[in-house]
Amino acid sequence: MPHKYTLEWIDLVITVTLNPKKTDVSEITDTQIEAILSRVTDEKEKLESQLKHQVFGLTKQKQIELLIKQYHSALIVLLDQAFENQNNCPAKNQALKNLNKALISCLDELLSFIEVRFNQYLSLEQRVPVTYLLVSKKELQKKLNKLKETLVEKVNDQQFIDIVLNPLYAFINDLKENPEVSFKELLYQKELLKELELLENPEKEIGVYTALNELLIYLNFNSKAYMDYFTKKLAEKTNSKETITEKMDELLIHYKVFNQLHRKPGIVLNPQYADLKTALGKWFKHELFYLEKKRHLAIMPMDENAVPVTTKDIKKHKILSMLSVDQMALILRSADDLKILIARSMNAIFKTIVPHLSTPHQVDLSYDSMRSKSYSAETRDKEIVIDTLQQMIDKIQEY
Missing domain, CATH: 1.10.132 (Topoisomerase I; Chain A, domain 4)
Structure with a gap:
């Protein structure tokens, strides 16, 4: 009908x-x-x-x-x-x-x-008709001017306000004669402005983040300026702690909450940039890995037979690994399972390679002990190994 x-x-x-x-x-x-x-x-x-x-x-x-x-x-x-x-x-x-x-x-x-x-x-990928785009920009401009006044009153950080509003102003003031703007891009700008208007208390802390930060993360606001600002603020909070353990605890809390925050699927501020969750997730992992290594180097193991490594030892044909014995064990075991390294047996791989390795706290490593530890890996060791391999991938991609 x-x-x-x-x-x-x-x-x-x-x-x-x-x-x-x-x-x-x-x-x-x-x-x-x-x-x-x-x-x-x-x-x-x-x-x-x-x-x-x-x-x-x-x-x-x-x-x-x-x-x-x-x-x-x-x-x-x-x-x-x-x-x-x-x-x-x-x-x-x-x-x-x-x-x-x-x-x-x-x-x-x-x-x-x-x-x-x-x-x-x-079909949100279609181009917005010029007239509709012009009308939409005028409507956005009127609302944006009011929003700026509101944010200035509620947010005591002009730099943060500029970071949030600059992409909106850039979109509105784009003077290209035939702008290639999709409905998806226009819709994002409208939704961002609408959500900012509805935010009653932007600086209210919900957990470890402000309401404004939670909103930007929800909307995948992957502005480079915002991600730099966000990580700088987190770094300042983390570095205010005295010990490495306290710094790790602080960063882990922020990372845990970050992973639990809601995100709206299928939207992004800048499609040509990395997704906000991916980029910031990588930053968290790298910073935690760095602190983990610092803590590992700062603490001597409770092993009476362990002999600290010296510069002289390294020169004696030993390769110094910044990973722990447990972490190196995981890498060698996975290399055997995937047949990246091939020998008569996994035992032969450990027996051949381990004598040439050392850690910051021990010159001579037991290949048999390392092989045994590859079967009882702790979750944290797995995470460190995975993050190390990811950093290697990132480095290779830069070559």
């Missing part, structure tokens, strides 16, 4: 009543303008409600997708016409100009409603 054309009233107003090519708009009275203006908000709310009912009344995904795309396309066409009406409006008729502005704002809000509520049915 075909659906009724719910855009009929707003379509008629924009394409006929306020269209200078079809109507002598100078004849429209203030009373008529006021009547149309008073209905615009109600019409927007009614259209949103009707669209939701129509979608929920359908059972097939293809039908829903077709309906959403039809509404989206129709609203963009109407927005183009409304924008043209505004440009051709008599300069002295301020009431008519205000009415056109209200209709443009109404259409922009309806489009935003569809893009947020039903974005899974839209």
Whole structure:
């Protein structure tokens, strides 16, 4: 059963009543303008409600997708016409100009409603029509100016405010003649601005992070400036602790909470940059690995037979490993299992290689002891080995 054309009233107003090519708009009275203006908000709310009912009344995904795309396309066409009406409006008729502005704002809000509520049915990689992009930027500009005032009052860090708002200003002020902006990029900017507006207390600490930080992490705000700022603040907190153990505990708490924070899937500020979770996760791992190595070097093992390594020992054909015996055992065992190193047996691999290795605390290592430890690895040793191998991968990629 075909659906009724719910855009009929707003379509008629924009394409006929306020269209200078079809109507002598100078004849429209203030009373008529006021009547149309008073209905615009109600019409927007009614259209949103009707669209939701129509979608929920359908059972097939293809039908829903077709309906959403039809509404989206129709609203963009109407927005183009409304924008043209505004440009051709008599300069002295301020009431008519205000009415056109209200209709443009109404259409922009309806489009935003569809893009947020039903974005899974839209082709978000498609390019945004120039008129719609221009209108959206003007709406964003008005909201952004108000938001900046609010953030200045609530956030006592101008650098942080600039880092958060600069990408929005850069997007709005992009003066390229034919900007290649996708609906996905536009939707991100709109959602970011909307969420920032809804943030009542940006500096309120929820756990170890502020509400503003939690929001930016949730929205995958992978600005390089933000990631530098974020890691600098964490480094300052960590370095304020006295001992290496305290520093590790501080960083581990932040890392644990970071991993538990919610993230909205499928969105990102800068698609060409690394994902925020990936980039910051790597930073956490590298910093923890560094502290782990410092702690390992700072503590002597409780082994009466262990002999500390000296520079003289290293020169005696020994290779000094910064990994522990347990960690080296894991690497050799995995190399045998994957047949990266091939010998008569795993025992032969340990027997051949281990005599040439040493650690910062021990010159002579027992190959038999190391082989035994490869079967009882601790979780922390596994993590350190995995992180070490990842750093090797990163280094190889730089070559």
